[in-house]
Structures are given as C-alpha cells and as structure tokens.
Amino acid sequence: DIVMTQSPDSLAVSLGERATINCRSSQSVLSSSNNKNFLAWYQQKPGQPPKLLIYWASTRESGVPDRFSGSGSGTDFTLTISSLQAEDVAVYYCQEYYSTLWAFGQGTKVEIK
Amino acid sequence: EVHLVESGGGLVQPGGSLRLSCAASGFAFSSYWMIWVRQAPGKGLECVASMNEDGRRKYYVDSVRGRFTISRDNAKNSLYLEMNSLRVEDTAVYYCVRDHAGSGVASWGQGTLVAVSS
Numbered sequence: 001d002i003v004m005t006q007s008p009d010s011l012a013v014s015l016g017e018r019a020t021i022n023c024r025s026s027q028s029v030l031s032s033s034n035n036k037n038f039l040a041w042y043q044q045k046p047g048q049p050p051k052l053l054i055y056w057a058s059t060r061e062s063g064v065p066d067r068f069s070g071s072g073s074g075t076d077f078t079l080t081i082s083s084l085q086a087e088d089v090a091v092y093y094c095q096e097y098y099s100t101l102w103a104f105g106q107g108t109k110v111e112i113k
Numbered sequence: 114e115v116h117l118v119e120s121g122g123g124l125v126q127p128g129g130s131l132r133l134s135c136a137a138s139g140f141a142f143s144s145y146w147m148i149w150v151r152q153a154p155g156k157g158l159e160c161v162a163s164m165n166e167d168g169r170r171k172y173y174v175d176s177v178r179g180r181f182t183i184s185r186d187n188a189k190n191s192l193y194l195e196m197n198s199l200r201v202e203d204t205a206v207y208y209c210v211r212d213h214a215g216s217g218v219a220s221w222g223q224g225t226l227v228a229v230s231s
Contacts, residue, residue, distance in 0.1 A: 100170075101173075104157060
C-alpha cells in the first residue's frame with residue numbers, strides 16, 4: 001500500500017508571503033503509460049468537502065487562483081501558495097490516485113501568522 | 114455539471130447497520146470508478162472502498178473488509194455502501210467520489226454523517 005507523508009503538519013504564514021507544503025509517497029506515482037503523476041492536492045475548510053486544487057501533480061483545476069501551484073514527480077511533491085490570502089486558511093491534503101484504494105497525506109493546517 | 118448527493122446517514126448503535134446511497138448526475142456514471150471516502154471528526158481523509166465501472170472489481174480498506182459492501186446500479190446512476198456490524202470508530206462523514214479517470218479531475222459529494230453510539 002502507498003503511504004503519503006506531508007510536512008509540516010501545520011504552518012503559520014504572514015499575509016502575502018509564500019506557503020510551501022511537501023508531500024512524499026512511499027512509492028512512485030508516475031505512470032509509465034501516460035507519463036503523468038497520479039497526485040492531487042485538496043483544500044478543505046471546516047464543514048465543507050475537500051476542494052480539488054491540483055491534479056496530475058501540477059495542473060490547476062478550473063477556477064483555482066494562480067497563486068496555487070503544484071510541482072514534483074515520482075515520489076516528492078510540493079504545493080505552493082505564492083502569496084497567502086486570508087481565504088486560504090484551511091487544511092491541505094495530498095492524495096495519490098495511482099492505486100485502487102487512494103492514500104491521503106495526514107493534512108497540513110495553514111494559518112495566518 | 115457533476116452532481117453527487119449522498120443520503121442514508123444517521124445515528125446507529127454499535128453492531129447496527131446502515132445503507133448509504135449516492136445519486137449521481139451530470140456525467141456518464143457507468144464509465145467511472147466510484148469511491149467512498151470517510152472523515153472521522155477532526156481527523157483526516159480515508160479511502161474506504163472503491164469499485165470499477167461495471168461493478169466486478171471491489172476494493173476495501175482492511176478495517177471495513179467483511180463488514181462493508183460497495184455496490185452500484187448503473188441503470189439508476191447510483192452508488193451504495195452497505196455497512197454492517199458498525200463500530201464506534203466508523204463514526205465519520207462519508208463522501209461519495211467520482212474517480213479522476215482520464216481527465217484527472219475528481220468530483221466529491223457534500224457527504225453524509227454516520228454516527229455510531231450507544
């Protein structure tokens with residue numbers, strides 16, 4: 001089974017500053033069939049379902065602000081919020097969809113410093 | 114627009130049963146893997162069960178195997194989760210999720226709360 005590990009568990013960033021969340025998978029999620037990374041990032045606010053931000057590791061979902069970006073390949077991935085806004089306070093999860101039972105990271109709580 | 118609506122959650126005693134339903138619309142339901150994901154109060158996300166397009170392949174997390182059954186009715190565009198022998202630790206919001214598939218985009222329902230308590 002794939003295990004997803006995020007770091008840090010929480011971070012506090014000043015408004016307008018950069019926030020960086022890392023995610024590591026226990027095995028590669030890069031598919032040889034389409035050369036894509038089966039890795040997604042979600043944002044979740046209290047009382048709401050997770051909202052898809054990024055898929056294929058770096059493709060921004062429609063309507064997601066361009067301050068959100070994803071990078072990485074194989075086993076190491078990063079979600080970057082280039083200029084943190086108040087509405088970005090949330091818990092962020094990485095998720096692999098390479099396997100038949102998805103694995104999620106434990107979540108990273110982002111707050112305003 | 115993709116729409117997933119879960120129903121069937123509620124309060125049940127330990128050892129009891131519930132059947133969750135998910136009504137899907139806005140996409141070709143029979144062409145997608147479907148997944149149930151749960152989230153215990155204050156905790157992270159856990160994939161509970163998944164099923165392929167025609168319902169022949171089913172997968173379960175170890176903690177629910179033998180107690181939960183995922184199924185689907187492609188004629189009714191519906192996904193189900195039969196939950197038996199419920200435990201306190203099954204308390205969670207259960208989300209119905211459409212797989213990423215070729216597009217890479219997954220879609221989630223709003224979730225239904227299952228509370229197991231005496």
